[in-house]
Amino acid sequence: MFRRSPDHIEETNMRAVDVMTRKVITVGPGTTVREAACLFADNHISGAPVVDDEGRLLGMLTEGDLIHRAEIGTQARRRSWWLEFFASTQNLAATYIKENARLVKDVMTPKVITVKETTPVSEIADLLERHRIKRVPVLYDGELLGIVSRANLVKALASVPKEAGVTTPNPDQTLRDSVIRELGGHRWAVAAENVIVNDGTVHLWGVVTSLEQARAMCIAAEKVPGVKGVEDHTDAPMLIPAM
Known part of the structure; x- marks a missing residue:
């Protein structure tokens, strides 16, 4: 098992x-x-x-x-x-x-x-x-x-270090925490669960209402030291046509 x-x-x-x-x-x-x-x-x-x-x-x-x-x-x-x-x-x-x-x-x-x-x-x-x-x-x-x-x-x-009891911080997780702090407090920022970091690249997901909102989030993420790149996966809300 x-x-x-x-x-x-x-x-x-x-x-x-x-x-x-x-x-x-x-x-x-x-x-x-x-x-x-x-x-x-x-x-x-x-x-x-x-x-x-x-x-x-x-x-x-x-x-x-x-x-x-x-x-x-x-x-x-x-x-x-x-x-x-x-x-x-x-x-x-x-x-x-x-x-x-x-x-x-x-x-x-x-x-x-x-x-x-x-x-x-x-x-x-x-x-x-x-x-x-x-x-x-x-x-x-x-x-x-x-x-x-x-x-x-x-x-x-x-991949865990050989030294028993020694934990190595995940650099992507540390970087993600920094990006979330940078986005924190801004009304135009997506929720924390929509921020993913992989190999130093920040991936932004979620729904945005304007191109400016998406661009602002990218710029905020790019400011964080250690970020290698930012990929914008955000999308506009789905519009349901009136019956």
Whole structure:
């Protein structure tokens, strides 16, 4: 069973954005099951997010969704006739779909546990253990940013300094705190959770009402010593047309 992250990791304030895999192999809902199986085998992966053309998460496809298939004779063992008699038609139909459907959209798991880019790794470790899963997609406003797997957490553990009891401040977290302080007190600034720092680059997210507001935030972030660059991901509010 996967255990909770050690205190060393929690003390470094690592978050999903610090440990996630950014270049994620994905599949589309219209991908065939055979094509997905080839993708898994060729890239040595055991799961992939299912996304639409805009990069929004629709579900997750894993090896578990592909192991019981009619093509290779690995269908689930049939129940005795009396158990099957009492089984719901919904469950029987769902099993048939898993074993025979041609497209990913019919065999994927649609209900996916996800995290935000700001979720602490300690919470992610708890999710993986509690739900007995191997990975969680990282989302921002429904869009896939990356994925955190058990392997990512193991790599995070390996990055902890060897000296027992010695914690090294996360430079990105320190820089983020400075940027948030610089933005603090300004009515035009976005909320703190919309400020992400990765490798010295500040990423600003959220909804703004003007180009001036977005530019002011960029200038404020650029003023902070140590900032290597600023990327503006902010967007205008979605307007809903009157009926």
